[in-house]
Amino acid sequence: MDLKSNIIGVHHVSIKAIDVDSTLDFYKNLGFEPVHQWSLPDFNLEKCVMLHHKGINFYLEICDNNADMPTQGRKRKPDDEYIENALLHLCFVVNDADTARKQALVYGAKDLSKGVSELDLSDETKIVRVKNSLVYGLNGEVIEFLEKVDFN
Template identity: 35%
Template sequence: MSTSRLHSGFDHFAIRAHDFEATVRFYREALGFTVAYEWTSPGVVSRSAFLDCGNGTFLELFDPGDTVPGGPDRHAHAAPAPTDEQRAAHNALLHICLRTDDVDKAYAHALQHGAREMQAPADLPQTGLNESPDVTIRMAFVYGPDGEVIEFLRRPDFPGENQ
C-alpha cells in the first residue's frame, strides 16, 4: 500500500517582533540564522522577514504594528507590556526548539546576545513507551527578545529518523 504525505514538513514559525531590528540581530548573532527574504505589503504588513534556520525551515518575523494571522489585535507596545511568562502562557505556540550537539554552548551564547534565562541546561531521563527505548536528552530554555520560548535540545535520533 502506498502512502503519500499531505505535507513535506514545517515551513516556518511566525512571531511578532516587538523591536524588529533587535529581534533580527538576536537571531542572526545569537543563533546563526540568516535573512532570506524581507518584504512589505502596503496597507497590510509594514515590514516582515523570513530568517533561514539553516535546514529548509524559517522563522517569520512581523513588525509590531501589524496584526498578523494568528496574532492578537492588541498593538505590541500597548501598556502595560506583558511579562515573558505572560506571553509564553497565552500563546498557542509553546516553544521553538533548535537541535544542537552542545546545549550548554548554545544556551550561553544566546544569553550573551540578550536572551533571558528560563531553564538552565539539564539532562532529562525519559521512559520510552510502546517499544520506544529509554533515552536521556539534554535541554535548556531561554526567552527570546519578544518573549518567545526557545529550547536547545540534544537527543538521540528516533528509530528510522535519518533513513
C-alpha cells in the first residue's frame, strides 16, 4: 500500500494554549465538545484535551503551554501578537462568514479581517468566488470562516 492510498482522512489540528481553560471555553462556544483528557509527564504535558465537533466531524487538540512537544518555530512570548510558522490557519465552513466572525469576537477572538472579504480565485480554466472572514483565536491561531464554496 502506498502513502496516497493509505491516507484516509484528516483527524485533528493541535494548538498549544496560553490558557487551556479559556481556549476550551472559546472552542466550546464554536460547537466543539471535550471527548478525552490526558497528561503525559514525560513531555511535561499537564493537560491536553481532545475536542470534537459533531456537525463537521472534526477534532481539535488543545495542549497546555508548558508542554515539551515538537512544534514549528519558537515559543510565543507574552508580547507577541502572533508567531509565523508553517500552520497558516484553521478553516471552518460556515453559513454566514460575518455572523461567525462577530460571534467569535464576542467569545474573545481578535478581529483580523475587519469584516467579510469576497475574492475571486482564478486559474486558466475557471474563477472561484470565495467569501470569508478571519480572526485571531485566543492563542494567536488564525481562524478562517469560509462560506460554502465548490472548488471543483
